Amino acid sequence: MTDERRTTHDVVLETKKLTKIFGGLTAVADFDADVRAGEIYSLIGPNGAGKTTVFNVVTGIYRPDHGNVIFKGADITGKKPHEIVRFGIARTFQNIRIFPHMTCLENIMAGQHCRTSAGLWSTLFATPQKHREEEKIRETAERRIRQVGLARFRDELARNISYGSQRMLEIARALATEPALLVLDEPSSGLNAGETDALMKFLRELIANENLTILLIEHDMNVVMGISDRVAVMDEGRKIAEGRPEEIYNDPRVIEAYLGSEDD
Amino acid sequence: MDDSNPSPVRRLHLYETILLFAVPVLFVVYPFAVNDYYIDIGFYFGIYALLGLSLNIVLGEVGLFDLGHAGFYAIGAYTTAILNTKLGVPVIILIPVSALAAALFAYIVCSPIIHLRGDYLCVVTIGMGEIVRLALINNFLGLTGGPNGVYNIDFPSFGGSFVIDSSIEYYFLIWIIVGVSIVGLIRLQHSRIGRAWNCIREDEVAAGTTGIDVRYYKLLAFVLGAALAGVAGNIYASKLMAVSPESFTFWESCMMFCIILIGGMGSIPGVLIGAAFISLFPEIFRPFAMYRMLVFGVVMILMMMFRPGGAWPRRRGGADLPSLFSRMRKSHDG
Amino acid sequence: MRVAVEQIINGLTIGSFYALIALGYSMVYGILKLINFVHGDFFTLGSYLGYTILIFAAAFITAHFGLWGGIVCAMLVAALCLALTGLVVERIAYRPIYPAGRLPAVVSALGASIVLQNAIMVIWGPRYQAYPAPMIPNLHLLFFGINITLLQVVILVFSFVLMGILYYIIQKTLFGASVRAMALDRDTASLMGIDFNRVILFIFTLGPALGAVTGVMVGMYYRQISFTMGWNYGLKAFTATILGGIGNIPGAMFGGLLLGVLEMLGAAYISAAWKDVFVFIILILVLIFRPTGIFGETTAEKV
Numbered sequence: 001m002t003d004e005r006r007t008t009h010d011v012v013l014e015t016k017k018l019t020k021i022f023g024g025l026t027a028v029a030d031f032d033a034d035v036r037a038g039e040i041y042s043l044i045g046p047n048g049a050g051k052t053t054v055f056n057v058v059t060g061i062y063r064p065d066h067g068n069v070i071f072k073g074a075d076i077t078g079k080k081p082h083e084i085v086r087f088g089i090a091r092t093f094q095n096i097r098i099f100p101h102m103t104c105l106e107n108i109m110a111g112q113h114c115r116t117s118a119g120l121w122s123t124l125f126a127t128p129q130k131h132r133e134e135e136k137i138r139e140t141a142e143r144r145i146r147q148v149g150l151a152r153f154r155d156e157l158a159r160n161i162s163y164g165s166q167r168m169l170e171i172a173r174a175l176a177t178e179p180a181l182l183v184l185d186e187p188s189s190g191l192n193a194g195e196t197d198a199l200m201k202f203l204r205e206l207i208a209n210e211n212l213t214i215l216l217i218e219h220d221m222n223v224v225m226g227i228s229d230r231v232a233v234m235d236e237g238r239k240i241a242e243g244r245p246e247e248i249y250n251d252p253r254v255i256e257a258y259l260g261s262e263d264d
Numbered sequence: 265m266d267d268s269n270p271s272p273v274r275r276l277h278l279y280e281t282i283l284l285f286a287v288p289v290l291f292v293v294y295p296f297a298v299n300d301y302y303i304d305i306g307f308y309f310g311i312y313a314l315l316g317l318s319l320n321i322v323l324g325e326v327g328l329f330d331l332g333h334a335g336f337y338a339i340g341a342y343t344t345a346i347l348n349t350k351l352g353v354p355v356i357i358l359i360p361v362s363a364l365a366a367a368l369f370a371y372i373v374c375s376p377i378i379h380l381r382g383d384y385l386c387v388v389t390i391g392m393g394e395i396v397r398l399a400l401i402n403n404f405l406g407l408t409g410g411p412n413g414v415y416n417i418d419f420p421s422f423g424g425s426f427v428i429d430s431s432i433e434y435y436f437l438i439w440i441i442v443g444v445s446i447v448g449l450i451r452l453q454h455s456r457i458g459r460a461w462n463c464i465r466e467d468e469v470a471a472g473t474t475g476i477d478v479r480y481y482k483l484l485a486f487v488l489g490a491a492l493a494g495v496a497g498n499i500y501a502s503k504l505m506a507v508s509p510e511s512f513t514f515w516e517s518c519m520m521f522c523i524i525l526i527g528g529m530g531s532i533p534g535v536l537i538g539a540a541f542i543s544l545f546p547e548i549f550r551p552f553a554m555y556r557m558l559v560f561g562v563v564m565i566l567m568m569m570f571r572p573g574g575a576w577p578r579r580r581g582g583a584d585l586p587s588l589f590s591r592m593r594k595s596h597d598g
Numbered sequence: 599m600r601v602a603v604e605q606i607i608n609g610l611t612i613g614s615f616y617a618l619i620a621l622g623y624s625m626v627y628g629i630l631k632l633i634n635f636v637h638g639d640f641f642t643l644g645s646y647l648g649y650t651i652l653i654f655a656a657a658f659i660t661a662h663f664g665l666w667g668g669i670v671c672a673m674l675v676a677a678l679c680l681a682l683t684g685l686v687v688e689r690i691a692y693r694p695i696y697p698a699g700r701l702p703a704v705v706s707a708l709g710a711s712i713v714l715q716n717a718i719m720v721i722w723g724p725r726y727q728a729y730p731a732p733m734i735p736n737l738h739l740l741f742f743g744i745n746i747t748l749l750q751v752v753i754l755v756f757s758f759v760l761m762g763i764l765y766y767i768i769q770k771t772l773f774g775a776s777v778r779a780m781a782l783d784r785d786t787a788s789l790m791g792i793d794f795n796r797v798i799l800f801i802f803t804l805g806p807a808l809g810a811v812t813g814v815m816v817g818m819y820y821r822q823i824s825f826t827m828g829w830n831y832g833l834k835a836f837t838a839t840i841l842g843g844i845g846n847i848p849g850a851m852f853g854g855l856l857l858g859v860l861e862m863l864g865a866a867y868i869s870a871a872w873k874d875v876f877v878f879i880i881l882i883l884v885l886i887f888r889p890t891g892i893f894g895e896t897t898a899e900k901v
Contacts, residue, residue: 061469081472082473082474082478085474086475093473097469098467099462101580102462106462109456110471110474110476113460113474113476114474114476118455118456123451123457126451155580174474177475376886377885377886384885386633388885390836394875398874398875402872514833521704522708554720555716557712557716561708561710561713561714561716565690565706565710568702568703568709569695569706
C-alpha cells in the first residue's frame, strides 16, 4: 500500500487486555491490539482461536469480562451494538446475516438508520424533512448498491440472490452506516476464486478511496497476504504474533500454531 | 463495479387498477344498499380490521408473537366504559384517552419482558391477556363490574349537535378510523421505522449491528399496536353501550393472530382479507348452524395448506400497492 | 398447617393433570417447534370418550371387571382412540404445512383445535356432561387429620408412574436419546440416521394418549366436563411447559406440578378468584429472571 497513508499513525481502535470467558473456557485472554487509521489489519489463527469472539466483543454483541475497547479515544466497552454502530464501527458476519425477506435496496437503506432521525410524528404526518431524509437514505443506498455491483437486484428479495452477491450486499449495508472502521468476518468464505479476486480488488479500492479502516478475519492466506497492511495471529485466545504479512508468513510460532491444528 | 440498471418498472395490472378504485367505492356504497343487520356486520368487519392492523404492527412488522392482544383491546374498552359512566367524560374525547391508556399499559407491562425470545414472549403475552381478563371478572378496584361488566355507555357525539347512534354512522366512524390508520401505517412501512421493524423480524442480531435499537423499536411496536387496539375498544364499547369480560378472551387474541397469518404477515390488504374472513365467514355460513365453526376450522387448515404465506402477502420493492399508486400518480403528472 | 398440606396435595393432583398434558405440548414443541394448540382438545376428546364408555357400558363392565376395571377400560379405549386421532391430525393438519414454517402451522393447529372442539360439541352437545357418580370410587381417607380421597391417591400414584415411565423412555433409552437428539438439531439427527417419522409417530401417539388418560382422570375428579375445557387446561399446561423450559421433558413435569401447587396455595391463602392471576404473575416473574424457564438452557446465541 502507499507509504503516505502509513505516515499517519493515529490509532482508530485499541483493545486493552480484552478477556472473554464462556463458562470455564477462556475464549479470549488479555488481547491487546491497535488498529491504525487507513490500514487493513487482519486477524488470523486456527479455528477456535477466539477471533470471532474478539469481533463480537468489539461490536458489542458480547460484554468482555475484563479489558477495554477504545474507539477513536472513546471507551466503548460494553456499549450496545446499535450504539457502537453510531460511533462508527460496522461489521459483517461469518455466516451471512442479511434481511432475507427485504429487498436488496431496503437491506442497504437499513444501514442508514443510525444516520437519520425521522421519528413517529414526522413519519405519520409525512413532513417535508422526513421526505428529504428519505431521499437522502435512498440516494446513499443507491450509491452503495452500485458500488458493490448489485444495482440490477435492487428490488429483488435479498434471499433470492447468490451467496457471493449476498456477501457484497452485507458489506454494502455495513458501508451504508458510514463507518470509520469496517469489521469483516471471513468475507471470502464461500466465494469462488473469481469472486475472491473481485472482493480483494473491491477492498483495495475501498481503502484507497474512502476514509476507512478495515479489520479483517480471514482464512484465505492469499487474501491475507494480498491486502493486509498488518497481521495479528491468535491461538487459544491469545495474540502470539503481529507484524507485516511477510514477517508473519515466516514466523515459526505461526507455522507451529497452524500445524498444531492441522487435524481440526 | 458499476452496473446501474433502472429497476424494471412493473405496470399496474388491470385487476389491480380496478381493485384500487372499486374497493373504496364498494365500502362507501355498501351501507346504503343493505339493511341495518348487514351494516352491523360491516361494522364488526371494521372492528376486526382495526384490531388486525394493530396486531399487524407487533406480529406482522416486528414478528413478535403476541397472543394477548385482546388485553389491550379490553383496556381501551374499559377505559371508555368506566370514565364515561362514572365521570361522564364524552366518548369522543375518550378515543385518544383510551388509546393512551392502552399504550401506557403496554409500555409498563412490556418493558420488563421485551427481551424474551419467541415463544417465551408469546406465553407472557398470553399471561398478560389472561391477567387483564381475570382482573375484569373479579371487579378490579370495584370499577369493572365483574362478569356483568359496565353498561349504559353513551354514544359518541360531536359537541352535542351530531350524535353517532345509528348503524350506518357507526359503520362510517369505524371505517374512517381504519382508513386513517391504513394511511399512517403505509407511511410507517415506507420509513426508517418500518424498515427497522422488519429488520428486527428478519434477524435481531443483524438489526442491532446495523444500528437499530432493537429494544426501542420493539417497545414502540407494542405501544402503537396497543394504542390502535385501544381505539377499537373505545368504539366497540360505545357501539354495544356495554362491555363485559367475555369479549376479551384468549380466543379473541387467537382470532386476531389468525387475521394476520391468513392475510399475510405485514400486509395491509392481507389484514383486510383476514379480518373479512374472521368476521364474515361465520355470518355467511349461518345456515350451517352448529357445523359452521367446524367448516371454519377446516378452511383455516386448508388456507395454510395452499397459501402458507397468506392470502395477500406483502410485496416489496415497487411491486406493492402504495408504490404502484405513487407511480401511477407520477405517470399522470408527467 | 393442615390446610397447607391439604392444599399442596390438591395442588399436586391438578398439577399432575397439567404435567401430563404439558408433556404432550413439550414433546411436540421439542421436535417441531410448534405450539400444538390442538393438544388441549385431545384431552377433552379423551375425557368424553371415557365418559361415553362409562355411561353406556357401565353395567356390563362393572359386572365383568369391577369398578376399577371399568375405569381402566375407559382409559385404555380413550388412549387408543386418541393415539389414532393424534396420528390423523398430524397427517392432515401438520405434515403438509410444517415445511412452510412454524407460523402457518400455528394457524393450522388453531384450525384443527376449532374443528375438534366443534366436532365434540356436535356429537355430545354443547352442555356440560357429568361423569356417572356410581362409577367413581368415593372413599375419604384420613392421615394424621389430613383429609384426602382415595381417588386422589390413585390419581397421584398413577400420574407419577406414567411420568416415571416417560421420563425413563426419554432420558434413559436409546430411542429416547434419538428423540432428544431430534429436538436439539433435526438436520444433524437425521444425518445420523435417526428416523424422523418414527419420532413423529411416537410423539403424536403417546402425547394424545397421555392427554386422553388425563381427560378421564379429570372427568372423575371434577365429575363435570365441557367441550371447551381443553382450552383452559391447554393454556395452563402450555404455561407449565414454558415455566419448566420449553421442549424439556423433566421441566414440563416439574412445571405442571409447580403450577398446580401454586394455584391451590394461591386459592387458599390469597383468593380463589385471583388464583390464576397469581399463577400468571409468578410465570412472568420467573421469565423475567430466567428468560428460558426454570430448566431451560441459558446458552448465548452463537453468532
